[in-house]
Amino acid sequence: MIVKTKAIVFSAIKYSEADLIACCYTExxxxxxxxxRNILKSKKSGLKASYFQPLTQLDIIANHKDKGTLEYIREAKVSIPYVSLHTNIVKSSLVMFLAEMLKNCIREEEANPMLFGFLEDSLSWLDQNDGVANFHIYFLLRISHFIGFYPDASNMNLDYFNILEGNFQDSKTTEYCLQGETVEDLKRFFNSSLYDMGSIKLSKTSRSSLLELLLSYYKLHIQGYQRPKSLSVINQIFV
Known part of the structure; x- marks a missing residue:
């Protein structure tokens, strides 16, 4: 079936001498x-390898056979040209990390318009704004909502965060119950928006600890979770 859709690139890996296999999240x-096929060598192709950088937003016309095999893209064009996302070293490092996390966590072959819209809006904001040191914290917390394990914040006034159950409680009942400064930092992100990111002040150490808490949370709730290889780059930049 020929499908015309928006798509966000998660990854592209070289396959044979001139081909790429691209993993995309489609609307x-x-x-x-x-x-x-032949995208790395052919100059006549309407498809360019540069279109398939991580988190590029595309309009594509594709042939979807829906048989669990590789599909084919007939036409592609960049739908939202980025100004800084792939050239600013801080943002490009965030892109590497977030693309790896998204590929790790989102695997369903079914439409999720709300998730797609969130990705579109968030990536465009990241491209257009400075002061992005907290962006990945906000992003990971919000993504957990769309894929089904957003924490229950109804008792957020309580001291302990249970990363297994995904809720707050008043006492430590298991080894998965955490308390302290990092949990208090996490609470600050629940009622925040992208436009509040600059007002949340965290030290480099605090931000690193909060990221580790969220990755531990993801590890418990994502089947087959793999620790992102690009985490070391994020730590070098923000820590």
């Missing part, structure tokens, strides 16, 4: 993987 069908 119409969720996660899809595409074989891009």
């Amino acid at each position: 119409s069908d969720g996660v899809k993987s595409y074989l891009l």
Whole structure:
């Protein structure tokens, strides 16, 4: 079936001498993987390898056979050209990390318009704004809502955060119950928006600890979770 849809690139890896396999999150069908034949050599192709940098937003026309095999893209164009996302070293490092996390966590081949819209808006904001040191914290917390394990914040006044149950409680009942400064920092992000990021002041050490808490949370709630390889780059930049 020929499908015209928006797509966000999660990854592209070299396959054979001139081909790429691109993993994209599509508005119409969720996660899809595409074989891009001869894209690294052919100058006549309407597809360019530069279109498939991580988290690039595209308009594509694709052939979806929906048989669990690699699909094919007939046409592609950049839908939202980025100004700084792939050239600013801080933002490009965030892109590497977030793309790896998204590919790790989102695997469903089904449409999720709210999630797609969130990704579109968040990436455009990241491209257009400075002061992005807290962006990945905000982003990971919000993504957990769209994929089904957003913490229950109804008792956020309580001291302990249970990362297994995803709720707050008044006492430590298991080894998964955490308390202290990092949990208090996490609470500050629950009622925040992208436009509040600059007002949340965290030290480098505090931000690193909060990121580790969120990654521990993801590890418990994502089947087959793999620790992101690009985490070391994030730590070098923000710590």
